[in-house]
Amino acid sequence: MNSLIKEMQALAQELLASGEVKGVFGWTKGSRWYLTPPLFIQKAEDAIKLHYDEFAINNLTSLLLDYRNSDDKIAIFVKGCDSRGILRLIQDKQVNPEKVLVIGLPCPGMVDKEAVKDQRHVHDLPLLRKCQECRYPNPVLADRTLGDVQVTKEPGVPIGITAERAIQKGVGSKGKERYQEVKEIEALSADEKYAFWQKQHEKCLRCYACRNICPACNCRECIFESDKKGWVNKAATTTDNAFFGITRAMHVAGRCVDCGECERVCPAGIPIMKINRKIMQDIDELFGTYDAGTDLEEAGPLNHFKLDDPEEFL
Amino acid sequence: MVKDNATPENLAKATTEEIKRINPLIPMKAKVTKIIEETPDVKTFYISKEENGQMVVPFHTAPGQLAMLSLPGVGEAMFSATDAPDHLQLSIKKVGTLTDELHEIVPGQTVGIRGPYGNGFPMDQIKGKNVLFIAGGIGLAPVRTAVRYCVDHRDDFAKLHLVYGSRSPADLVFQYDLFETWPAVRDFQVSVTVDRGDDNWKGNVGFVPAFLEELKPNPDNTVCIICGPPIMIKFTLGILDKLGFTAENVITTLEMRMKCGIGKCGRCNIGSCYICLDGPVFTLAEMKKMPNEY
Amino acid sequence: MKAFPKAKLQEVLKTLASKGTLYVPALVDETHRYYPYRADIQVSLEQNSAISPKEIFFPSTEKIYNFTAYGIDGDYEEILPDRTACVLFGVRSCDMQAILCMDDVFLTRGYIDEYYATRREGATIVALGCSKAGADCFCSSMGLNPVEHEGADAQLYDLGDYYGIQGRTEKGEKVVEALAVAGLLSESSAEVLVPEEFVLQVDSEGIAEKLQAMFEHSLWDQLWRKCINCGTCTYLCPTCHCFDISEKKKNQHCGVKIKCWDSCMFNEYAMMAGGHNPRPSKKEKVRQRFMHKLRYFPERYGKYQCTGCGRCIAKCPVNLEITDVINQVREAKVNG
Ligand SMILES: Cc1cc2nc3c(=O)[nH]c(=O)nc-3n(C[C@H](O)[C@H](O)[C@H](O)COP(=O)(O)OP(=O)(O)OC[C@H]3O[C@@H](n4cnc5c(N)ncnc54)[C@H](O)[C@@H]3O)c2cc1C
Ligand code: SF4
Ligand code: SF4
Ligand code: SF4
Ligand code: SF4
Ligand code: FES
Numbered sequence: 036m037n038s039l040i041k042e043m044q045a046l047a048q049e050l051l052a053s054g055e056v057k058g059v060f061g062w063t064k065g066s067r068w069y070l071t072p073p074l075f076i077q078k079a080e081d082a083i084k085l086h087y088d089e090f091a092i093n094n095l096t097s098l099l100l101d102y103r104n105s106d107d108k109i110a111i112f113v114k115g116c117d118s119r120g121i122l123r124l125i126q127d128k129q130v131n132p133e134k135v136l137v138i139g140l141p142c143p144g145m146v147d148k149e150a151v152k153d154q155r156h157v158h159d160l161p162l163l164r165k166c167q168e169c170r171y172p173n174p175v176l177a178d179r180t181l182g183d184v185q186v187t188k189e190p191g192v193p194i195g196i197t198a199e200r201a202i203q204k205g206v207g208s209k210g211k212e213r214y215q216e217v218k219e220i221e222a223l224s225a226d227e228k229y230a231f232w233q234k235q236h237e238k239c240l241r242c243y244a245c246r247n248i249c250p251a252c253n254c255r256e257c258i259f260e261s262d263k264k265g266w267v268n269k270a271a272t273t274t275d276n277a278f279f280g281i282t283r284a285m286h287v288a289g290r291c292v293d294c295g296e297c298e299r300v301c302p303a304g305i306p307i308m309k310i311n312r313k314i315m316q317d318i319d320e321l322f323g324t325y326d327a328g329t330d331l332e333e334a335g336p337l338n339h340f341k342l343d344d345p346e347e348f349l
Numbered sequence: 350m351v352k353d354n355a356t357p358e359n360l361a362k363a364t365t366e367e368i369k370r371i372n373p374l375i376p377m378k379a380k381v382t383k384i385i386e387e388t389p390d391v392k393t394f395y396i397s398k399e400e401n402g403q404m405v406v407p408f409h410t411a412p413g414q415l416a417m418l419s420l421p422g423v424g425e426a427m428f429s430a431t432d433a434p435d436h437l438q439l440s441i442k443k444v445g446t447l448t449d450e451l452h453e454i455v456p457g458q459t460v461g462i463r464g465p466y467g468n469g470f471p472m473d474q475i476k477g478k479n480v481l482f483i484a485g486g487i488g489l490a491p492v493r494t495a496v497r498y499c500v501d502h503r504d505d506f507a508k509l510h511l512v513y514g515s516r517s518p519a520d521l522v523f524q525y526d527l528f529e530t531w532p533a534v535r536d537f538q539v540s541v542t543v544d545r546g547d548d549n550w551k552g553n554v555g556f557v558p559a560f561l562e563e564l565k566p567n568p569d570n571t572v573c574i575i576c577g578p579p580i581m582i583k584f585t586l587g588i589l590d591k592l593g594f595t596a597e598n599v600i601t602t603l604e605m606r607m608k609c610g611i612g613k614c615g616r617c618n619i620g621s622c623y624i625c626l627d628g629p630v631f632t633l634a635e636m637k638k639m640p641n642e643y
Numbered sequence: 644m645k646a647f648p649k650a651k652l653q654e655v656l657k658t659l660a661s662k663g664t665l666y667v668p669a670l671v672d673e674t675h676r677y678y679p680y681r682a683d684i685q686v687s688l689e690q691n692s693a694i695s696p697k698e699i700f701f702p703s704t705e706k707i708y709n710f711t712a713y714g715i716d717g718d719y720e721e722i723l724p725d726r727t728a729c730v731l732f733g734v735r736s737c738d739m740q741a742i743l744c745m746d747d748v749f750l751t752r753g754y755i756d757e758y759y760a761t762r763r764e765g766a767t768i769v770a771l772g773c774s775k776a777g778a779d780c781f782c783s784s785m786g787l788n789p790v791e792h793e794g795a796d797a798q799l800y801d802l803g804d805y806y807g808i809q810g811r812t813e814k815g816e817k818v819v820e821a822l823a824v825a826g827l828l829s830e831s832s833a834e835v836l837v838p839e840e841f842v843l844q845v846d847s848e849g850i851a852e853k854l855q856a857m858f859e860h861s862l863w864d865q866l867w868r869k870c871i872n873c874g875t876c877t878y879l880c881p882t883c884h885c886f887d888i889s890e891k892k893k894n895q896h897c898g899v900k901i902k903c904w905d906s907c908m909f910n911e912y913a914m915m916a917g918g919h920n921p922r923p924s925k926k927e928k929v930r931q932r933f934m935h936k937l938r939y940f941p942e943r944y945g946k947y948q949c950t951g952c953g954r955c956i957a958k959c960p961v962n963l964e965i966t967d968v969i970n971q972v973r974e975a976k977v978n979g
Contacts, residue, residue, distance in 0.1 A: 065962050066843070067778075072962030075868035093961060098869065101925065154778050154842050234672050240703065242874035242906075248960050260911060269889050269903050270704040300960035302693070302875050304673050368750075372757040374888070374902070375708050375721050421712040421719070422898055425888065444916040459717035461710075605921065606913045608888045608905075611754035615885035616905070616913055618935070619921075620858075621942035626753060640858045640934075643921045 036143065039182040039196060040087050043112065046138065046181065048082035050110050056136055057107035060098055062091040068157050069148045073098065087112070092145045092163070094294045096120030096250045099130050110136040114145075115193075116165075118174035119292035119328030120250030126331065127290070129253045139177030141184035141195025144169075144206040162204045165295040165308075168213040172206055175329045188329050216306070217313045232277065238303040239276035241269070245297035245307055251287040251327075258282070284310040289318055289337030292328035321345050373611050376419050376461025379407050382436060384456055387522040388515075390443045391487055392452055394418075396462055397436040406435055407462050412472055412494040413602065413630045416464035417610045423450045427607045427625070429491040430464065437462070440490040440522060466610045467629050470495045470600060475506065475572045482511040483585060485557050485577025489513055489522050491602050491629075492576050496526075500534050509537040510566055514557040514581075518543050518550045540564055558584040561592075568593040574600045586633065596634035603629050603636070603643055619643050646805040646831035647822060652688075656680050656732065658825045659818065664729040666699055668692040677731065690777050691735045695881035695954060697745060699731060700762045703878070704903040707758065707888070711897045722899070724761050730818065733771040733799070737782040737952035739792040741881030742768065747944040748884045758902065767814040770795030771806075774836035779953030781843040781966055787950060790837050802833040843956070845969045847937075847947065854938035856977045858930075866933075866968065867925040869961040870908075876955035876963075877906040877932065882940075882948045885912070907931045933968050 047059045063074035064086040071090035075098070076082060094117040102109050113121060121137055124130035146160035170190040177186050184195035190210070193201040220228060243259070246252040259267055259279060267282075268275050284307075291311045298307040318325055322336035322345070382404060383395035396418070397404035410416065410430040418439055419425035424447035431438040443452045454460075472495070480499055484492040492511075499506045511531065515521045521541065531539050542553040542560040553560055558581070573594055575585060582601065589599055605617035605624045612626035620640045622628060631639075647655055659665045665680040670687045676694035678684055709720040734742070742763075749759035772790040773780075782789050791798050797815030800807035808828070810816035822828050877883040887905035892898035905912055908928050914920045922928050940948035949965055956964045 066964060066967060070962055073869040075865075097871070101868075151778070238672065238674050240874065240878045240904075242878045243909075244871065244873035244875045244960050247871040247873045260909075268891050268901075269887055269905075270891060270901050271903060272704060296960075300873070300875070300958075302879060302958040368753065368755050370755060370757070372721060372723070373754045374757070376719055378717070378719055421710040421717040422890065422892055422896075424890070448916070455715065458715045459712075461717075461719055604915070606915050608886070611756075612752050613748060613754070613756050613884065613886070614888070614905070615907065615935075618931075618939065620934075621939035642858075642927065642931075 036088060036197065039140070040085065042181045043087055043138075043140070044082045044085050046179065047076065047085055047110065048079045050136065051077070051082065052079040055108065056110040058102075058109045059085075060095045060109065060111040061085045062087055062093065062095075062112070065090075067154060069151050069154075069160070087140065089143050089146045089160075090148060092148075092299065094120055094248070094250065094296045096124060097248055097253070097296075099124060099135060100253055102134070103129050106134070108134050108136060110138060112138050112140055113174055113177065114140055114142040115172040115174055116142075116169060116292075116294045118176055119171060119326075120294060122176055122328040122331055123250045123290060123292050124253060126328070126334075127251075127253055136179065137174070137177045139174030139180040139184050139186060141182040141197045142166075142169075142172050142193060142201060142206070143197035144172075144193075144201040144204045162206065164209075166204075166206050167209040169207050170210045170213075171326070171329065172201060176331065190326070214312060214316045216309055217316050220309060220313070233273055235305045236277040236280055237273045238305060239271065239280065240303055241271045241276060241279065242302060244300040244302065245305075246283060248296045248300045249287065250292060250294070251290040252283065254286075280305070280307070280310070284314060287311065288314045289325075289335050290327050291315065293326070373463065374609065376417070376425075376463045377407050379460055379462045380404070381454060381456055381458045381460055384454075387440060387524075388520045390452075391440055391520075391522050392443075393438055393440040393523075394451070394460075395433075395436040395438055396460060398462075404435055406433065406437060408437075408465055410437065410465040410494070411469035412498040413467065413470035413491060414464065414494075415466040415610070415625070415629065416462055417466065417607075418451075419461035420447060420450055420454070421459070421461065423447050425461070425608075427466070427610060429494060429602075431490070431494045431497065440487065440493075442487045463610065466625055468627060470498075470574060470630050472498055472502075477505070477507065479508040479510070479567075479569075479571040480506055481566050481571050481573040482509070482513075483557065483561065483573060483575040483577070484511070484513045485581040486515050486520065487522065488575075488577035488581075490576075492574055493523060493526065495574050496531070500531070500537070503535060507536075507570065509534070510540070511538070512540045512542075512557060512561055512564060512566075514542040514544070514560065516544045518547055556584070557581050558588045561585060562588050565592065568595075568598070572598045572600065576602050596637060597632055599633040600630060601633065601636070603631060605643060644800070644807040644809060644831060645819060645823070645828045646802055646807045646833070647827045647829070648805055650804075651827055652686065652806075653682075654825070655822060655827055656686065657682070658821055658827065659730050659732065662730070662821060663727060666696065666729060666731045668733050680732075688733050688771065690775075691738070691773075691780070691952065693879075693954070693957075695741065695879065695952065696731055696734055696738050697741065697881045699729070700742070700759050700766070701745065701749075701884065701886075701904075704901055705758060706899045707902050708900045709897065710890075710900060713896055724758060726761050726765055728765040728767070729762075730767045730769060732769045734768050734795065735771060735773055735782075735952070736787045736789050736792040737780070737785075737950040738881050739768065739770050739794050740782075740785075740787055740946075740950040741952065743794050744882040744940070744944070744946065744948055744950070745884055747946075767796045767818055768794075769797045769799060769808075769815070769818055771799040772801055772835065773838055774801035776838040776841045777953060777957075779843060779956040780951060781841055781845060781953060782951035783841050784843070784845045784966070785847055785947055785949055785951035790835060801836040802831055803836060805831050805833060807831060807833075807835065843953065843966055845966045846973060847969055850969055850972055851938045851941035851947070853972060853975075853977065854934060857972065857975065858934070860975060860977065862971055862975050863926055863930045866963070866971075867929040870925055870929050870963050871960060872908045872910070872925050872928055873960065874904075874906040874908055875958050875960065877908055878904055879954040879958055880949075881952055881954070882936070882950060887912075907935070929963075933965065936965070937969070937972070
């Protein structure tokens with residue numbers, strides 16, 4: 036891992052010093068041993084602040100939206116799951132591929148900081164569920180790669196210098212079970228489902244963290260931004276919250292890249308990915324397996340029309 | 350509010366016990382009694398409330414103070430209010446949701462009104478001095494509250510001078526005051542300019558800053574009250590400085606997004622000031638001490 | 644000091660709940676916040692609540708009046724909360740201090756917010772001293788004592804197997820008395836447990852003064868870069884008081900005006916007609932938040948608007964930590 040961090044720092048240093056890029060998004064060591072938050076640097080001498088480890092959970096890609104009107108080229112480090120966010124932004128024409136330099140990293144598998152027991156001393160933590168279910172541990176797109184990782188559009192096992200450790204920890208071990216939680220909800224009666232989601236939506240604070248962290252939520256003006264238009268109310272009531280939650284899910288349907296960031300950041304602990312996964316499962320069943328944000332050339336089943344599309348909703 | 354002594358200083362110091370208990374967020378039910386079409390996009394609304402079968406002023410406002418006007422089901426916004434014996438006058442430019450709807454209403458319409466808000470112009474401190482008023486466009490609405498005060502208390506002030514400009518002759522607001530009432534007042538010079546004239550326009554053509562530079566008002570013992578679009582203010586302040594006006598003697602009003610009007614909802618702050626409560630009137634000297642974020 | 648055994652907590656709560664609404668920190672549907680007490684609720688005093696008690700006095704959404712509009716006629720009808728008494732049980736020092744910040748905003752400076760005041764006046768606050776600091780707590784750095792707060796009506800102390808209790812105000816004495824009458828109190832001389840040294844510490848001394856010269860500082864050019872401008876930090880913060888007033892139409896003729904939480908992180912917050920926004924980008928928004936907490940609020944009300952509760956640190960999606968900001972301000976070079 037240390038050699039990988041050194042490689043990252045050296046590359047960022049070189050890219051900034053040569054002027055090839057004007058800024059670099061990566062991670063840095065945070066205030067506690069279990070925190071590795073995002074970092075943006077613009078000066079070559081700051082490259083030494085970059086860090087990478089199993090706490091570098093943040094998907095940085097939505098931060099690129101702040102530069103969508105800028106002419107500056109920005110470099111960004113990505114894990115496998117993050118890289119799908121870049122594809123999302125490019126396909127949605129929010130990011131000009133000429134203006135980003137994507138640096139793919141091998142992923143050691145991220146661990147769950149919620150399980151920290153001792154803040155003062157480093158100890159082992161369990162692998163995040165999303166990493167157990169991960170099917171794209173390698174970047175689907177990258178201009179450069181480090182740590183012997185390989186770019187691949189296909190689902191697979193971890194590649195590169197952290198691969199052994201990742202596999203040992205269980206990265207991807209539950210890839211086939213990723214719809215299990217969806218099945219659990221599907222097994223409920225309509226009333227039970229309703230009660231379950233009402234309870235969840237009741238908790239929502241309408242902080243919009245889920246939307247703002249999401250690479251698929253990249254509209255220049257979100258409909259929830261403008262209460263003037265009267266589509267949605269600011270009131271954080273269960274009904275309005277549900278309207279928000281469900282609308283957001285439908286807006287990212289077929290475009291959600293399965294990074295799980297919305298669910299991670301939700302301060303109310305709403306299991307947002309359960310809805311997203313349900314939609315993914317339905318798409319798989321209706322149109323054949325499709326993973327959004329893995330292939331630049333493929334528009335995705337909800338983005339084009341084919342004569343043999345199923346017509347169940349018509 | 351602190352008893353009958355609601356000066357900004359008293360308000361700022363008022364403790365819980367000293368504050369009169371009303372629900373400040375509930376509007377008073379009032380009626381629009383008259384509507385004057387000032388220009389194609391500005392209308393003046395006379396607003397009174399009914400009390401024992403009579404139409405009376407909802408509340409009195411000091412020059413420069415504000416009122417929050419609402420149309421049930423549409424919205425609520427802050428406007429400068431001009432005080433009159435039995436009504437308040439609000440001159441409103443059509444710019445968005447609420448103001449568009451307001452331009453559709455007819456006399457008799459029920460509206461909600463709450464206030465008075467804000468500190469108002471320091472008329473007491475201006476007493477005995479010459480007053481130079483400068484306004485652009487709808488900016489004459491707040492300035493007019495001070496002009497009317499000076500006219501009503503004519504002997505308390507030395508010379509009065511108004512410099513006013515709008516885009517075109519059709520966009521001049523309060524023409525009845527500009528061309529009839531005020532020129533008839535003793536020692537009151539009214540100078541009007543437009544950006545673009547028309548066939549009938551005999552007055553000055555040009556922007557306010559340039560016109561002001563030509564007029565060369567004397568800064569001695571003079572206080573300037575200026576309101577208008579930011580761009581006009583910016584250039585005019587340069588000219589005022591050149592003419593020798595000090596920052597202490599230039600008074601203006603600031604505008605920020607407002608919701609509560611009572612210093613609670615947070616959004617109208619510039620630094621540690623809430624514009625709805627501590628403003629909207631500030632001297633240029635005070636503004637220079639505030640963060641440049643408006 | 645008077646005390647009751649921790650084992651009798653349920654009885655204590657039952658006694659207090661019999662006198663009026665009792666709010667306790669509890670876990671419901673995996674959410675740790677203050678709920679009205681019920682016998683079957685899972686009371687949780689282990690650590691501070693994830694959602695602050697500010698929502699008891701300042702709910703995230705509340706109706707302020709009904710309106711009707713028929714042609715040119717219309718009417719307004721005030722909706723005020725009930726002026727009933729309630730007890731808040733287990734409020735930590737940070738949240739007690741936050742309530743004092745809220746009091747400053749909603750109850751002073753010319754106007755009283757009746758919605759806040761009505762709820763606040765009827766409330767008795769029973770504070771709970773901390774014997775263990777949470778992972779993100781730094782109240783001691785913000786000048787507070789985690790063990791007690793003089794603003795509370797009554798104070799609980801952790802005595803190990805017992806909770807010590809002291810009344811501070813008339814309202815607080817009534818709580819103590821009610822427990823005494825119920826035969827729940829005994830005398831204890833056990834030591835008050837205090838937290839060990841905090842993991843998160845900063846030096847906040849003089850930060851408000853230093854920030855006066857830092858509005859244009861280059862620090863702000865960097866701080867915003869990872870922020871996603873969500874409402875997490877401000878909505879979880881026990882001192883953030885910003886609200887929006889908007890309306891909900893029931894039909895063409897009637898509706899209700901609502902007051903709901905708002906945040907300076909949102910773009911609409913300061914946006915004016917015609918599209919001018921005095922704080923257009925993330926930089927100005929992030930600056931506003933920290934400036935308000937650490938400089939503007941102290942200038943206006945004489946205290947920091949951050950009480951070190953650590954909620955924003957715990958939940959910020961990108962770990963933009965106010966403690967780190969304070970450190971950066973401390974270290975920043977200021978010209979002139
Ligand atoms: C202190 C003060 C005095 C004012 N005096 C006058 C006056 O005398 N005459 C006049 O025509 N206008 C005045 N305005 C501006 C007036 O408040 C806005 O034009 C009005 O709010 C626009 O509302 P809207 O719903 O039509 O526009 P929209 O764009 O639909 O407004 C949407 C929201 O933005 C808010 N908002 C929009 N623009 C402003 C603004 N400039 N200031 C504050 N909030 C805004 C509104 O309250 C509303 O909630 C004043 C504003 C302030 C702050
Ligand atoms: S992050 Fe959670 S609380 Fe915030 S808006 Fe999204 S669902 Fe609601
Ligand atoms: S500081 Fe963190 S919690 Fe606050 S708006 Fe920014 S990203 Fe959201
Ligand atoms: S700013 Fe953060 S730490 Fe400070 S009081 Fe608010 S939520 Fe707590
Ligand atoms: S301005 Fe921002 S930081 Fe200050 S109280 Fe409002 S939401 Fe909180
Ligand atoms: S308008 Fe609410 S604080 Fe000024």
